Amino acid sequence: MSETDPLQPICDRVAAIWPAGRWASLRVVVGVSGGADSVCLLRTLAQMADEAASNLIVAHYDHQTRDDSADDAAFVGQLARDLGLDFELGRSASRDPSRSEADLRGERYEFLDAVARRLGARYVAVAHNRDDQVETILHNIFRGTGGSGARGIAAFRPLGEDLVLARPFLNVARQAIEAAMAAMGQAYRNDPTNAEPMWTRNWLRVELLPMLKDPFPQVDESLLRLGQNVGELxxxxxxxxxxxxxxxxxxxxxxxxxxxxxxxxxxxxxxxxxxxxxxxxxxxxxxxxxxxxxxxxxxxxxxxxxxxxxxxxxxxxxxxxxxxxxxxxxxxxx
Ligand SMILES: Nc1ncnc2c1ncn2[C@@H]1O[C@H](COP(=O)(O)OP(=O)(O)OP(=O)(O)O)[C@@H](O)[C@H]1O
Known part of the structure; x- marks a missing residue:
């Protein structure tokens, strides 16, 4: 790869916690919503795996929460084809708008888990990033948490036997992801609900953290360090x-x-x-x-x-x- 490869710094960060030697020869289901994070994760893993990239399986779950959600599914399907990868699509049977964030997440993980088991995958990879980690730690502190919550999101979590949920982007900042996607000319879908401060998590992201960054420009690092120290304790x-x-x-x-x-x-x-x-x-x-x-x-x-x-x-x-x-x-x- 050339030194100006925009994805290389991200590959290096991922390799620090999840080197290709640990997963490239195994089947890995990558959860791709179509947003910048998971599109970037897919491109990163495909680049890291190089010739073994065909072990990656692209999985998308259509929650049917928006009128244009089928467009996200079509976008992800096309991306998988462009990369020469298998594509698995799941679709919710419900269009009920009152489903909670937790309900949606539950359905999605059930789907990803089922795909992984059916295809004999050893990992399900999802694209929670460094900013998600900061928001999670802050959210848990406000909700009231013991040591386990202040640790934030785990990079690896067993999903029953022989299957592991991997979050290799926890050290990668959202800004770096968006910059790499722009430099590569890689399109992605915007989830309009992410920018609406209607759910508590989004309020933390859109309103509170930007406000905190004015008097405390290092707030992200401080929270991440707190999470790491608490995790060790x-x-x-x-x-x-x-x-x-x-x-x-x-x-x-x-x-x-x-x-x-x-x-x-x-x-x-x-x-x-x-x-x-x-x-x-x-x-x-x-x-x-x-x-x-x-x-x-x-x-x-x-x-x-x-x-x-x-x-x-x-x-x-x-x-x-x-x-x-x-x-x-x-x-x-x-
Ligand atoms: N519809 C989807 N289909 C497949 N994978 C998805 C989908 N939505 C999200 N993912 C995967 O899960 C990752 C995290 O997404 P998101 O932050 O929306 O969900 P979450 O698991 O509910 O996290 P949080 O607890 O932070 O809200 C995405 O980066 C992507 O890898």
Whole structure:
């Protein structure tokens, strides 16, 4: 590649977290909405994979949220053909305008997951970028988050067995993406909903962050550094919790038993990580577990549950808590 190749700096940034040697010989489903980010991701991966680019599968999901959404699908299909790549199109059965952002995301990931499994892919790649990471960290801080939320978006996340969600653009700024697309003359579709400050995330992007950048020009870097530092601390806490778990937690017949005494003096963050590890292991829903709920449990680990009603109490997700013989017992009532 020539030194003036506009995509090269982006390929280098991606290679720093996801070198082609790790994925180019495997099948990779690339989620392409048609916007600048995912079009750029596709072009970047195709360039990095070079001759192995035919392992890339272009996948687009038509949510049917806009009258012209079929044009996005046609655009992505044409781009796949131009690059000589396979194209998979999914289409929502619903046109219901009241579907939430989370509903749409859920449908989309279900589709990407299904395509990947059907075609034997090892990765699904999506194009969340550095600005998305900044917005996510800020959003999570405002919503109220523990260490895991302040870490932001993970670069890699398992999607069940043998399939990994990869976000190789987390170090690539939106501005660099748009500049590279312009320099290459690569067209992309604009999603008009991205510029409307109607959803909280878009409000952060369109209104708040630009406002913060005036008095704090380094706000992006500061938030990213915070996310990274918190991530490292959280990893250390998780490790301590995992070690303690081996001697204090027993899961048997759908009942989790946690010995209180050895955990009494453990720091609060370690107790929370240990408890969240139990929820994960048992596949219990955590979404409705608030700070207050975790706090209630860590209090039990602190004072041996002496003030708990013998009948116990329930937590969201129908998880029942009781205390007996110096241990907390957790079980899900179905
Ligand atoms: N309709 C689509 N079809 C295929 N892939 C898509 C589609 N929409 C989004 N993607 C993929 O997901 C990435 C992230 O998109 P977007 O930020 O809109 O969604 P999200 O997963 O809901 O993220 P967030 O949680 O930040 O809102 C895109 O860059 C693209 O790779």
């Amino acid at each position: 959280q990893a250390a806490v998780d490790q301590i919790a995992a070690e303690l778990e081996t001697t204090t937690v027993v899961c048997e017949d759908a009942i989790v038993r946690i010995d209180i005494a050895p955990l009494q003096r453990a720091p609060e963050a370690v107790k929370v990580a240990l408890l969240q590890g139990c929820w994960k292991k048992m596949d219990w829903p955590q979404a409705k577990m608030s700070h207050r709920h975790w706090k209630r449990l860590t209090q039990l680990l602190k004072n041996s549950g002496s003030e708990v009603d013998p009948a116990g109490f329930d937590l969201p997700g129908n998880v029942h808590v009781s205390v007996s013989n110096d241990a907390i017992m957790l079980t899900q009532r179905l």
